[in-house]
Amino acid sequence: MSLRPGGIDGGMTKEIVERAASAVAGNDPAAWVDEHGDVLYRYALARVRKPDVAQDLVQETFLAAIRGHEKFAGQSSIRSWLCGILKHKLCDYYRKLGRETSFTDLEFLDDECAEKFVPEGYWVHMNGPKEWKPEADEVMHRDEFWQVMRDCLGKLPERIATVFMMREMDEIESKEICATLSISDSNLWVMLHRARMALRECLATNWFENPEVQH
Amino acid sequence: MSEWTPNPRPPDDTSVVQEHRNWFQLQIVLLICRFTPTCPEVIGILSLGMDKPLPLTTRVKLRIHYLMCSFCERYAKQLKYMREVAREFPEKIGEISDAKLPTEAKERLKEALRQ
Numbered sequence: 558m559s560l561r562p563g564g565i566d567g568g569m570t571k572e573i574v575e576r577a578a579s580a581v582a583g584n585d586p587a588a589w590v591d592e593h594g595d596v597l598y599r600y601a602l603a604r605v606r607k608p609d610v611a612q613d614l615v616q617e618t619f620l621a622a623i624r625g626h627e628k629f630a631g632q633s634s635i636r637s638w639l640c641g642i643l644k645h646k647l648c649d650y651y652r653k654l655g656r657e658t659s660f661t662d663l664e665f666l667d668d669e670c671a672e673k674f675v676p677e678g679y680w681v682h683m684n685g686p687k688e689w690k691p692e693a694d695e696v697m698h699r700d701e702f703w704q705v706m707r708d709c710l711g712k713l714p715e716r717i718a719t720v721f722m723m724r725e726m727d728e729i730e731s732k733e734i735c736a737t738l739s740i741s742d743s744n745l746w747v748m749l750h751r752a753r754m755a756l757r758e759c760l761a762t763n764w765f766e767n768p769e770v771q772h
Numbered sequence: 773m774s775e776w777t778p779n780p781r782p783p784d785d786t787s788v789v790q791e792h793r794n795w796f797q798l799q800i801v802l803l804i805c806r807f808t809p810t811c812p813e814v815i816g817i818l819s820l821g822m823d824k825p826l827p828l829t830t831r832v833k834l835r836i837h838y839l840m841c842s843f844c845e846r847y848a849k850q851l852k853y854m855r856e857v858a859r860e861f862p863e864k865i866g867e868i869s870d871a872k873l874p875t876e877a878k879e880r881l882k883e884a885l886r887q
Contacts, residue, residue: 587882590873594881596866598873603865612877619885640862678810685843686850693856703864706857724823725858731823750819757850 618643652737689765709759721752801840808837814844
């Protein structure tokens with residue numbers, strides 16, 4: 558067994574070396590900033606839209622990471638661990654925001670999209686949803702799709718986008734979102750419903766029914 | 773009888789209740805309309821269903837509604853589609869965006885981390 562260099566022993570050594578390397582990187586915060594800073598910043602920016610707030614959130618994330626360094630057991634990659642911390646920081650930020658503002662966006666919520674439905678309450682035949690192709694797992698490999706997705710989320714009023722992203726990206730239960738933002742159940746439902754409607758519409762127009770981006 | 777009928781199946785759909793309905797099919801559709809929610813109501817219910825389980829009777833009504841309305845059925849599918857892709861967004865945005873943490877912010881950050 559021991560004569561075969563690429564055998565079980567070889568593999569284990571490689572693993573140990575990798576683990577040691579990540580431990581060294583883990584002890585050097587400056588390396589973290591260079592390696593993960595931009596990625597965290599991009600995500601934060603997509604969520605809060607203000608560069609200075611996004612920078613603060615990234616800083617808080619790194620500081621919390623340093624403090625809780627021992628808690629990182631290495632089951633996940635450093636990046637996804639840092640992303641997890643950032644999500645918590647975002648939640649804290651929203652919690653503050655929820656207290657400071659009334660957290661509704663009436664103009665957007667008032668839009669009844671009358672052109673979609675006939676007065677009797679059914680889809681206008683020409684404007685009903687069309688089939689979405691290709692399937693989700695295929696579309697995820699297209700950079701252009703993610704750009705459209707980002708732009709569509711950017712078009713939603715900020716608070717509407719916030720509840721949508723908390724629910725669909727952070728996978729927070731609706732009860733918890735209500736508590737975090739101090740909003741009522743029905744208020745959350747209206748906002749999520751509108752977000753989904755607007756995002757669906759935007760993705761349909763700019764991606765699924767746009768011949769220029771589809772080949 | 774009025775000219776307008778609710779939600780014909782699109783041409784590519786070959787189910788029973790389709791675009792050119794005969795008298796009997798139209799009666800079925802009108803009956804479904806009477807006993808299921810309207811489309812704006814349905815999409816509201818569908819959104820609610822993404823966040824909490826719906827009662828059985830509601831789910832049955834949705835199924836019956838889909839018989840005459842493939843638009844709402846598609847809408848339901850697309851809500852799930854959006855959920856599926858949204859979960860990947862945080863990871864992907866780090867790859868496709870070109871926003872960069874400004875250099876001075878990075879330096880400030882490193883400084884803060886050293887203390």
